[in-house]
Amino acid sequence: MTNTNTFHQPENSVTASALHLQDVCVSVENTKLAGPINLTVAPGEIFTIMGPSGCGKSSLLAAISGTLSTNFKVSGDIFLGSQSITALPPEDRHIGMLFQDDLLFPHLSVGENLKFGIPAAIKNRNERDALAEKALDDAGLPGYMSRDPATLSGGQRARVAVLRTLLSRPCVLLLDEPFSKLDVELRDKFRQFVFRHVKAHHLPTLLVTHDPDDASATGGEIIQMANTFT
Amino acid sequence: MPRKLFGISVIALGLFGFSANGQAAPQSTANWQDVQEKAKGQTVYWNAWGGSELINTYISWVGKRLWDDARITLKQVKVTDTADVVSRVLAEKTAGKNEDGSVDLVWINGENFASMKKQGLLFGPFTQTLPNYKLVDTESKATTIVDFTIPVDGLEAPWGMAKFNFIYDSARVQKTPTSVADLLNWTQQNTGRFTYPSPPDYLGSTFLKQALTELIEDPSVLRTSTTELSELNQATKPLWDFLDALHPNLWRKGSQFPASSSAQQQLLDDGEVDIHLSFNPGAASSLIKSGELAPSVRTFVFDKGTIGNTHFVAIPYNSSSKEAAMVVANFLMSPEAQARKQNPNYWGDDTVLAISKLSAKDQQVFAKIPLGAATLPPQELGPTLLEPHPTWMEYIEKEWLKRYGQ
Amino acid sequence: MKTFRALPSKVFRLRYMPAITLLVFLTPVGAGLISSVLPAFGYLPALGRSDFSGEAWGQLLHHPAIPASIFTTITTGFAATIISLGLALFFVAAWYGSPSYKKTRKMLAPVLAIPHSALAIGLAFLIAPSGWIVRAITPWATGWDRPPDVAIIHDPYGLTLILGLVIKETPYFLLMILAALDQTQAEKRLTVARTLGYKPISAWIKAVQPAIYKQIRLPIFAVLAFSLSVVDVSLILGPSAPPPLSVLVLRWFNDPDLSYRFMASAGAMLQLMIVIAAISLWFVVEVGVSRIFRSRSSMGKRHFFETEIKLASKAGINFLVMLFSGSLLVLVTWSFTWRWRFPDFLPSVWSFHSWQNNLHNLAESAGTTIAVGLAGSIIAIILVVACLENEKQRGKNAGSGALWLVYLPLMIPQVSFLFGVQVISIKANIDSSWVSVIWTHLLFVLPYVFLSLSDPYRSQDNRFFNLALTLGSTPSRAFWRIRLPLLLRPLLFAFAVGFAVSVAQYLPTLFAGGGRFATVTTEAVNLSASGNRRIVAVYALLQAILPLIVFAAAMRIPNFVFRNRQALKGS
CATH class of the missing domain: 1.10.3720.10 (MetI-like)
Structure with missing residues (x-):
């Protein structure tokens, strides 16, 4: 796993820019869930938000990625570099997400899952296959293309999920407690795997977690979010 | 018949509705040749009861012949109950659809005819226009011009003769009853072996009419319309006395009746009852042939006669294929179609034609028709009793329901 | 407060789906009901009555039965x-x-x-x-x-x-x-x-x-x-x-x-x-x-x-x-x-007589049954999916609050509005046509499809869909490639239920088809009047076989498609 850049060729990516949140607030039916939050995450930096469950961490990430349910209201602005992405639909934001569940599409094979992430601009089928295979090789899963995701171990599935996200060439990475479901041994290895890729791709990365180990492993900035409910 | 004439009459109908007896403007001047010309290429949706495989096959044959002869497409719309057709035409009238109606020809008689006539839902008179109509035995078969006491007025073309009769299993019944009164004796000796379909089933109602006709003091009162309740009560008392006596001896002790005449046919074959009712003297033979009843079934009638009527075809006022429908009606009255119809191998239904009016060749054809093992020869069928006026029927059905239907 | 709901135009159209679905429904049912209510109070101009009275009720309540x-x-x-x-x-x-x-x-x-x-x-x-x-x-x-x-x-x-x-x-x-x-x-x-x-x-x-x-x-x-x-x-x-x-x-x-x-x-x-x-x-x-x-x-x-x-x-x-x-x-x-x-x-x-003798009719009525059943079920699936997708994307209360009304045809006795439906279809000049037959079937097919599909659809994990979006997939691609394939099993099952419901319709076929549409069920009911059990049995079996085939397919197809996908195998 040395040359991870192969599936994220710089010439096709948006030039690495920082993620800014400006006065971002999430509320539902006039009850504030999170914010106002102001922060900046530089490319390659992992910014950690810590807080107890129910403090609105996940809602915040959904707001950034644009997938928040329409019952929720979001105010403030989100910038990628100098460009506001606040009004963009999720698919145009180039914000990759990882959850505590791997969420591999159960009806697709491992290879099809990976190729689902590859941008449509790459039209040549062979080229798409090659990209997916290369990614699997690099992640230590050679020959897994046609495997059923359900037959993989938890660690393997988690890695495939990361690869899928990276193959979609995100400009930002959001991590929603992606390590919490793995057992301790695996967790550390996987964390290293993810962080290595974040650095290699110069991705501004936002991590929400309530595990202090996760936070300390990032080596980046940490903020504490309080529960807004009383 | 010029197309325009239809248009005008339809508009007239739309504006003024039919006159009380349901007749449209007379059009006897119409030329049969023109009708046949117009009929070519038309499609006739013939709404006809579809409950008999044999009859459906006969109707398919008619369709084939008409296509060959006249390039008319005949489609049978199988109906469970002709009253549905009345409803449909009524719905069309309700919606103001006075042209291109969904029904072009309907197999009909009795109450349904009375109803369509009264509501102005029929086209005609048209039967005089049909060449074969002059072969119909209107003289001795009075029911071809008076349908359940309602004058036909040329609004429906006679198609077949029906006569109430009984089908029984000769392997199980030796002596058959000879009258309604004798039927009571018979059921006393054969408890639980007779029943009749619950009115308003066609045959169930006919059984009541048969009993009423035989038991009433003065049968002539049945010829006229009566709505006077006391008179009805008084006149029908013998019927209710008879039924009160009869019911305890019936199948299920008279607490339950077959829902339809076909259900009763099944009861006969299942051995649940020994007697079944029929309106077609050839039915027993046909049913043996089709395997629906045992080879041992036979027919009997009452000595003093049974109720008889005629079934017809009529054309709804809003049909868009009236010419073709007329050609179909005419073909149905042809010696060829009537002879086939009378053959128990195809149907076994009595002809409406006067044999004496036919050509010598056609008379031969009729003479050669086999009777069928279970069919009574015409001379043994007994006299034909006339249908009472529909008002009697309505009263009896309601009263029956009140007395026995709950 | 600036909301940034960034929804594509497709969704904009989706928002009308509950309204369209209800319109498809309530028009015939409502109008049918009215056409049936009026005569109950003595109003039926075709029979020369346009005065309002309670006479019919008196007759009804005094009826001996x-x-x-x-x-x-x-x-x-x-x-x-x-x-x-x-x-x-x-x-x-x-x-x-x-x-x-x-x-x-x-x-x-x-x-x-x-x-x-x-x-x-x-x-x-x-x-x-x-x-x-x-x-x-x-x-x-x-x-x-x-x-x-x-x-x-x-x-x-x-x-x-x-x-x-x-x-x-x-x-x-x-x-x-x-x-x-x-x-x-x-x-x-x-x-x-x-x-x-x-x-x-x-x-x-x-x-x-x-x-x-x-x-x-x-x-x-x-x-x-x-x-x-x-x-x-x-x-x-x-x-x-x-x-x-x-x-x-x-x-x-x-x-x-x-x-x-x-x-x-x-x-x-x-x-x-x-x-x-x-x-x-x-x-x-x-x-x-x-x-x-x-x-x-x-x-x-x-x-x-x-x-x-x-x-x-x-x-x-x-x-x-x-x-x-x-x-x-x-x-x-x-x-x-x-x-x-x-x-x-x-x-x-x-x-073999009963089968042989009815072969021609069987083929014809089976053909009509299949055509009406497929069309009705497919339309029902499309409408229901559109309504449910609208709900998913716009929140549960987005215009679908009135959707319970689709169950109305199941609650109302058929005879009470079918005559009215017939009158309307004649007025609209679509009576005795495929349109009116399929439409009328839809009134009964759609509620059952809705009933079968709404729970699995509503409970599908939305994160799959959202994840597809974050991977750069358009909503329509996420819908076709992720949402629907994952729902293949309930979709096919709902389809089969819809088909079976359509096959079983007797009165609606009769009323809307002007009697000109013979399905296996109308034939079965017509022939059951003959009391000829042999033929009744043939049609009853055919009535049973067609939905059975569709049900079998609905069960087997997902098993085949997902034969290498453990997580989606049937239980």
């Missing part, structure tokens, strides 16, 4: 619903997860696929005094040479009618319970209760049932309404003197004396009122029962007639399975019969 008819309707309707529901609930409670539970589960689809009337015809012959069961033991065991003179079919209490309905409705409830189980974490609740020392049945009743009940309330109301207004099964199995109200009303609608129309319309309204009153009553009793229930469930009693319920529910289900299989088998036998008299156990003369 009415009191007994209403009584029969109510007792059979409630009995069928209560027995089916009780049996289904107790069976799942007692046998959940056991081998016999799994075996029963496999029987559900075939039973559901077979139209009520086909089953009723088979059942009637199976249990009649001259039926197969009696023939099996006659004369060697009974000494009878003629069938006993006892009323089994059309019995005055409607017991056979209840039995016929229970055979069909119990599996329907079982299926609805199964669907509800997946959404109520039943397994976990059950485990918790069991570890607290509750026996299986009391654990189920106290920990799972309340949650299940909420989920199946709507199906219960649908079944109750159906049982109170069913026509075809009543005609075949129900009491005849007098028949249930639905049959009486239909008879009046069809009476050649058109003045009966007024009373018929009033009768249809009465029928509607009975259904509404019954559902309200059920609702009230339910509140009371659940109160008693809750006060009891905290008393700590750890068992509830465990053995009795276990044995009784198993026996009940086995009894129904036996009757069902027997009914089906007897239909097959009759379709190959030439002569079969009492008391022969098997036909004396066998024949």
Whole structure:
């Protein structure tokens, strides 16, 4: 796993820019869930938000990625570099997400899952296959293309999920407690795997977690979010 | 018949509705040749009861012949109950659809005819226009011009003769009853072996009419319309006395009746009852042939006669294929179609034609028709009793329901 | 506050889907109802009456058959619903997860696929005094040479009618319970209760049932309404003197004396009122029962007639399975019969005649049935998916609050609005056309499709869809590649349910098709008038075979497509 850049060729990516949140607030039916939050995450930096469950961490990430349910209201602005992405639909934001569940599409094979992430601009089928295979090789899963995701171990599935996200060439990475479901041994290895890729791709990365180990492993900035409910 | 004439009459109908007896403007001047010309290429949706495989096959044959002869497409719309057709035409009238109606020809008689006539839902008179109509035995078969006491007025073309009769299993019944009164004796000796379909089933109602006709003091009162309740009560008392006596001896002790005449046919074959009712003297033979009843079934009638009527075809006022429908009606009255119809191998239904009016060749054809093992020869069928006026029927059905239907 | 709902134009159109769906629905139903209400108050210009009066109601209420008819309707309707529901609930409670539970589960689809009337015809012959069961033991065991003179079919209490309905409705409830189980974490609740020392049945009743009940309330109301207004099964199995109200009303609608129309319309309204009153009553009793229930469930009693319920529910289900299989088998036998008299156990003369002779008709009516069924189900699926997708994307209350109205056609007796529907389709000049037949079928297909699809659709994990978006996929690609494939199984199942419902429609086909559309069901009902069991059997089987094929396909296709996908394999 040395040359991870192969599936994220710089010439096709948006030039690495920082993620800014400006006065971002999430509320539902006039009850504030999170914010106002102001922060900046530089490319390659992992910014950690810590807080107890129910403090609105996940809602915040959904707001950034644009997938928040329409019952929720979001105010403030989100910038990628100098460009506001606040009004963009999720698919145009180039914000990759990882959850505590791997969420591999159960009806697709491992290879099809990976190729689902590859941008449509790459039209040549062979080229798409090659990209997916290369990614699997690099992640230590050679020959897994046609495997059923359900037959993989938890660690393997988690890695495939990361690869899928990276193959979609995100400009930002959001991590929603992606390590919490793995057992301790695996967790550390996987964390290293993810962080290595974040650095290699110069991705501004936002991590929400309530595990202090996760936070300390990032080596980046940490903020504490309080529960807004009383 | 010029197309325009239809248009005008339809508009007239739309504006003024039919006159009380349901007749449209007379059009006897119409030329049969023109009708046949117009009929070519038309499609006739013939709404006809579809409950008999044999009859459906006969109707398919008619369709084939008409296509060959006249390039008319005949489609049978199988109906469970002709009253549905009345409803449909009524719905069309309700919606103001006075042209291109969904029904072009309907197999009909009795109450349904009375109803369509009264509501102005029929086209005609048209039967005089049909060449074969002059072969119909209107003289001795009075029911071809008076349908359940309602004058036909040329609004429906006679198609077949029906006569109430009984089908029984000769392997199980030796002596058959000879009258309604004798039927009571018979059921006393054969408890639980007779029943009749619950009115308003066609045959169930006919059984009541048969009993009423035989038991009433003065049968002539049945010829006229009566709505006077006391008179009805008084006149029908013998019927209710008879039924009160009869019911305890019936199948299920008279607490339950077959829902339809076909259900009763099944009861006969299942051995649940020994007697079944029929309106077609050839039915027993046909049913043996089709395997629906045992080879041992036979027919009997009452000595003093049974109720008889005629079934017809009529054309709804809003049909868009009236010419073709007329050609179909005419073909149905042809010696060829009537002879086939009378053959128990195809149907076994009595002809409406006067044999004496036919050509010598056609008379031969009729003479050669086999009777069928279970069919009574015409001379043994007994006299034909006339249908009472529909008002009697309505009263009896309601009263029956009140007395026995709950 | 600036909201940044970034929704593509496709969704913008989606938002109209609930409105469109309701329009498709409420127009004919509402207008049909009005066209039926007016005559009830003496307004029917085609019959020369345009004065409003209560005369029809007077006639109706003084009709001699009415009191007994209403009584029969109510007792059979409630009995069928209560027995089916009780049996289904107790069976799942007692046998959940056991081998016999799994075996029963496999029987559900075939039973559901077979139209009520086909089953009723088979059942009637199976249990009649001259039926197969009696023939099996006659004369060697009974000494009878003629069938006993006892009323089994059309019995005055409607017991056979209840039995016929229970055979069909119990599996329907079982299926609805199964669907509800997946959404109520039943397994976990059950485990918790069991570890607290509750026996299986009391654990189920106290920990799972309340949650299940909420989920199946709507199906219960649908079944109750159906049982109170069913026509075809009543005609075949129900009491005849007098028949249930639905049959009486239909008879009046069809009476050649058109003045009966007024009373018929009033009768249809009465029928509607009975259904509404019954559902309200059920609702009230339910509140009371659940109160008693809750006060009891905290008393700590750890068992509830465990053995009795276990044995009784198993026996009940086995009894129904036996009757069902027997009914089906007897239909097959009759379709190959030439002569079969009492008391022969098997036909004396066998024949292919009934199949052969009807081949042409069979092909034609089967073709019409398939065409209408496929079109109706596909349209229903599209509308339902559009409504549900709208809900997913715009939040639950986004215009779909009124969607419960799609269940209206299930609650309203068919006869009460079909005449009106017919009039409207004639006015719109689409009567007797494919459009009107498919549209009218849709009124009954769509509610069942909605009922089958809404839960799986609503409970699908939205994160899959959202994740696809974050991977750069457009909403429409995420919808087609992720949302729908993951829902393949429920989609196909809903499709099969819709198809089966369409196949079974008799009155709607008749009214909307102007009689010109012959489906296997209209043919079966027409021919059942002939009493010719051989042909009736052929059509009844065909009625059963078509939905069965579709159900089988709906079960098999996902298994094939997902043969290498463990997570999506059928259970």
